[in-house]
Amino acid sequence: MSASSPRRAEDTEEFSAGEKPIRYIIQNLERTYGVPLNKRTSDPLDMLVKIILSQATSDTNSERTFAALKKRFPTWDAALRARESTIAETIRAGGLANQKAKVIKGLLRQLTEQHGEISLNFLHEMKAAEAVAYLKQFRGIGPKTIACTLLFACRQEVFPLDTHIFRILRRVGLIPQKCTDERAHQLMNALVPEGKFYSFHVNLIRHGRALCRPREPLCERCPIVEYCDYGNWKI
């Protein structure tokens, strides 16, 4: 049996993780890994482009490509005036350059058409659900990118799931085994208690690196084993 699924619900509208004591899960992770705080806001457009550039590459690479992009195009207007191929050339080192350049250029163009200026600062004033709905309209920008932008730049309560978080939540039983990205994000947005989005996100990443690894998770040492479907099956 794979390390990801002892027993699982399919993705249905009825799926509920309501019986899972999520507050204890969050609390136990905080006892183990600390209480990370999301203190600052930042420019949401810069953050969105950073997250686009971070896809399918390392943090170091994506930071380098973002720095290269800002150096070559000191303003987003300058990037909009550039050819898509020039943007792609500038971010080549981060991989998927043509695809990312298309998304970035499309985003800049659409913002100019809609607002007459290239900015997403108005997201700071929106409610989380409204901001999610707004960002969904852009091509190539999925639920994780949206959630990261809103959580990290605007401190809004939207929960991003990456590959590692998906793995842990499936093992624990907080999301169904078969579940679209969008559905998983919806389920978690409804489940995570207010004020705990950032802490839970960061600590799940820490937990995925430390114990709940892709292969051979260390369930014997896990602080949330009592709440985990996979851990209960394994031990």
Ligand code: SF4
């Ligand atoms: S018990 Fe802990 S380490 Fe094991 S699968 Fe569950 S969350 Fe991961």
